[in-house]
Amino acid sequence: MSLSRILAVARRVAQGFRRDERTLGLMFVAPLVITGLLGWVMRDQTDTVVDVVVVNDAGLIGDRIVAALETAAADPANHVAIAGVVADEAAAEASIRDGSGDLAIVIPDDLLAAVTSGQRPTLTVISAGIEPAAEAGNFGTLQSVMAGVAAELVPPGGTPPLLPKIEHETVFLSPDADQVDVFAPIFLGFFGYFFVYILTGISFLRERVGGTLERLLATPVTRGEIVLGYSLGFGIFATLQVLLLSAFILNSVTTPVLGPIPAFTIGLGVSSAGSAWIAIVMALLLSIGAVNLGIFLSTFARTELQIMQFIPLVIVPQGLLSGLLWPVERLPDALQVIAHLLPLTYAVEGLRAVMLKGADLSSNVVQVDLAVLAGVALIFVLLASLTIKREVV
Amino acid sequence: MIGAGVAPMARPAVEALGLRKAFGSITAVDGIDLALEPGRIYGMLGPNGAGKTTLIRLLAGLARPTAGEARILGTRMPSREALASIGYMPQSEAIYPELSVGENLGFFARLEGRAGKAAIDRVLDLVELSGRKGAPALELSGGMRRRLSLACTLVHEPKVLFLDEPTVGVDPALRVQFWTHFRRLAAAGTTILVASHVMDEADRCDELLFVRDGKVIGRGTGAELRQRAGVDDLEAAFLIMSGLDPEGRPIAPAAGKPQAGGSADGAA
Numbered sequence: 001m002s003l004s005r006i007l008a009v010a011r012r013v014a015q016g017f018r019r020d021e022r023t024l025g026l027m028f029v030a031p032l033v034i035t036g037l038l039g040w041v042m043r044d045q046t047d048t049v050v051d052v053v054v055v056n057d058a059g060l061i062g063d064r065i066v067a068a069l070e071t072a073a074a075d076p077a078n079h080v081a082i083a084g085v086v087a088d089e090a091a092a093e094a095s096i097r098d099g100s101g102d103l104a105i106v107i108p109d110d111l112l113a114a115v116t117s118g119q120r121p122t123l124t125v126i127s128a129g130i131e132p133a134a135e136a137g138n139f140g141t142l143q144s145v146m147a148g149v150a151a152e153l154v155p156p157g158g159t160p161p162l163l164p165k166i167e168h169e170t171v172f173l174s175p176d177a178d179q180v181d182v183f184a185p186i187f188l189g190f191f192g193y194f195f196v197y198i199l200t201g202i203s204f205l206r207e208r209v210g211g212t213l214e215r216l217l218a219t220p221v222t223r224g225e226i227v228l229g230y231s232l233g234f235g236i237f238a239t240l241q242v243l244l245l246s247a248f249i250l251n252s253v254t255t256p257v258l259g260p261i262p263a264f265t266i267g268l269g270v271s272s273a274g275s276a277w278i279a280i281v282m283a284l285l286l287s288i289g290a291v292n293l294g295i296f297l298s299t300f301a302r303t304e305l306q307i308m309q310f311i312p313l314v315i316v317p318q319g320l321l322s323g324l325l326w327p328v329e330r331l332p333d334a335l336q337v338i339a340h341l342l343p344l345t346y347a348v349e350g351l352r353a354v355m356l357k358g359a360d361l362s363s364n365v366v367q368v369d370l371a372v373l374a375g376v377a378l379i380f381v382l383l384a385s386l387t388i389k390r391e392v393v
Numbered sequence: 394m395i396g397a398g399v400a401p402m403a404r405p406a407v408e409a410l411g412l413r414k415a416f417g418s419i420t421a422v423d424g425i426d427l428a429l430e431p432g433r434i435y436g437m438l439g440p441n442g443a444g445k446t447t448l449i450r451l452l453a454g455l456a457r458p459t460a461g462e463a464r465i466l467g468t469r470m471p472s473r474e475a476l477a478s479i480g481y482m483p484q485s486e487a488i489y490p491e492l493s494v495g496e497n498l499g500f501f502a503r504l505e506g507r508a509g510k511a512a513i514d515r516v517l518d519l520v521e522l523s524g525r526k527g528a529p530a531l532e533l534s535g536g537m538r539r540r541l542s543l544a545c546t547l548v549h550e551p552k553v554l555f556l557d558e559p560t561v562g563v564d565p566a567l568r569v570q571f572w573t574h575f576r577r578l579a580a581a582g583t584t585i586l587v588a589s590h591v592m593d594e595a596d597r598c599d600e601l602l603f604v605r606d607g608k609v610i611g612r613g614t615g616a617e618l619r620q621r622a623g624v625d626d627l628e629a630a631f632l633i634m635s636g637l638d639p640e641g642r643p644i645a646p647a648a649g650k651p652q653a654g655g656s657a658d659g660a661a
Contacts, residue, residue, distance in 0.1 A: 215487030215545075218453055219504040220476045 030312040044332040050138045051083035053092045053101035057109040068149040096171045122165045129170025130356040184249045184270040185351035196287045200294030201307040223388040238287035273358030285373035286347045292380035299387040318344040343376040406431040406584035411461035421447040423607035436598030437588045444607040445588040449555045453481045480551030486542040490531040505549035516544040535562040554585040592627045
């Protein structure tokens with residue numbers, strides 16, 4: 001062991017670092033940016049008002065509850081708004097489906113009978129069932145408002161009412177759908193995007209650095225032909241990837257017990273409400289965008305490490321802001337603007353609409369998302385071919 | 394007098410008119426005029442950094458000149474149409490290591506619009522790689538990779554060939570074969586410009602261009618250049634025409650800091 005040789009190695013590392021601004025940035029700036037972004041997103045989520053639809057089956061006593069709810073809703077501190085009072089559950093579900101209501105509460109016709117006979121009444125609460133975390137929050141908000149309402153309805157000196165039993169129903173997925181069901185559409189979009197970007201980025205970087213790109217430009221090939229060829233070549237593998245991943249997500253096979261190996265399940269067995277093909281087309285459009293993003297960003301990298309260094313810049317913000325973890329509507333306003341510039345936001349929205357809500361091509365959301373994803377793919381194709389021109393100074 | 398020595402018999406295959414290329418404050422090619430006749434082999438000699446590669450890239454239409462123009466077979470470069478009649482072998486082997494020898498050739502052949510197996514087998518034969526057609530390029534030796542790179546350059550039978558240091562890493566026996574083949578191509582009408590800093594290849598060329606600091610400082614056959622410099626050795630002739638003595642020292646002491654001694658390779 002020689003201290004001077006150890007120091008020589010350490011010195012070499014430090015010297016290399018000093019010259020590599022990008023690695024320095026990655027080490028010192030990226031964690032700050034990402035941590036700051038995370039903090040911002042988590043702390044400053046817009047306090048959304050829960051839009052409640054009331055189904056009143058209980059007649060007069062129901063009217064009193066609705067009136068009390070409306071009084072409570074008038075206080076902004078309660079974060080509740082009455083989106084409407086409707087005649088039956090079907091109408092309530094329709095308003096959750098179209099997004100005008102977040103939750104519906106059904107006041108049952110036997111409410112009065114239950115209360116007077118000293119039984120716990122049963123209230124039914126209906127939610128969309130696609131964002132468990134956000135819906136649980138809404139649920140809590142409604143619950144505390146309801147507790148206030150119940151206390152108010154009791155005449156002074158009367159016995160406090162028994163807490164009602166709550167039955168939870170959902171419009172889209174089953175009430176006991178787990179996080180996997182909810183995140184499955186996102187896996188499809190995010191992983192396709194991520195891996196395709198890394199692969200093309202590195203592969204095209206090799207073309208640029210290894211001199212083959214320059215050699216290609218000495219043949220009659222056009223830039224557009226190179227970019228489209230790349231999109232097609234990687235597109236084939238992206239298609240296979242998407243097909244395999246969707247098969248894994250949508251199906252599940254349980255293997256029998258084999259000797260010491262216990263039975264286990266392959267695949268997630270998530271049920272897709274809508275057409276798997278629309279979902280696959282969305283994932284593919286996203287991949288084509290990712291292929292060309294890889295080509296585009298490879299211009300700004302000299303080594304494969306530098307392609308990886310773009311991940312915190314390109315992939316992480318999309319992960320935080322695109323609605324993967326938190327609904328876009330809840331982000332701080334400034335971040336919502338950014339979220340709407342990110343292709344993954346549209347893919348997540350579209351894939352969710354198709355797979356969880358069963359939306360098809362006639363849905364406005366699906367049309368817009370498909371159009372945006374196609375547009376983004378086209379823009380990245382153009383950007384990518386422009387960077388190839390740069391090569392022929 | 395430079396570059397205008399012989400009245401061209403036919404339309405020149407390669408022309409440069411006041412060709413200039415600057416990268417920021419560095420002028421890599423500094424006003425070069427050239428006319429290369431069809432069916433001849435031109436050798437371009439000069440130290441590293443003399444501007445040989447940049448000149449080839451300008452002539453082949455891979456870079457846009459800062460001033461002046463380059464013409465290939467009468468077409469102003471850069472022109473994609475003219476690229477079909479140009480073969481360019483870059484200094485580094487531009488081949489795909491993950492593809493096999495045959496797949497590399499097939500790829501470049503298809504880009505050039507020559508998908509036929511015959512074209513591929515012809516050039517494979519030529520560079521003696523027929524036996525390695527299925528081998529991944531990754532597993533080839535340095536010399537074999539040069540040969541593959543040359544084969545990729547020749548697959549579409551170009552009329553004008555730019556070869557940037559084609560024989561680096563090629564063993565002497567194969568080097569002789571390379572030159573035999575270049576000679577055969579020239580006889581068939583191909584114009585060849587070979588950049589090199591190996592002076593011993595120079596005598597195989599019909600005509601030589603001495604390039605230094607982005608300028609052509611001498612042009613003629615090997616014999617003419619030796620005679621003009623009054624020495625028997627081409628390397629010495631080059632140094633003399635660069636304003637240096639045969640040991641590489643400035644003949645007249647340079648103003649300012651003294652120039653480092655040593656070979657012409659040290660020039661920036």
